[in-house]
Amino acid sequence: METPNGRPVLSLVDRFDGLANYPACRGYVARATACxxxxxxxxxxxxxxxxxx
Numbered sequence: 001m002e003t004p005n006g007r008p009v010l011s012l013v014d015r016f017d018g019l020a021n022y023p024a025c026r027g028y029v030a031r032a033t034a035c036x037x038x039x040x041x042x043x044x045x046x047x048x049x050x051x052x053x
Contacts, residue, residue, distance in 0.1 A: 010025060010028070010029045011029050011033055014026055014029050
């Protein structure tokens with residue numbers, strides 16, 4: 001699941017240390033967001049938002 005800005009929900013939770021007690025989830029978020037496919041999809045989605053303002 002993603003938020004409206006394209007970031008996985010768990011990455012937002014992790015930003016506020018909400019996954020501090022869940023190392024498996026932290027690892028999942030790190031792997032998912034480091035994936036080249038995710039990075040391209042995220043960049044494409046953000047470019048769309050910028051272009052459509």
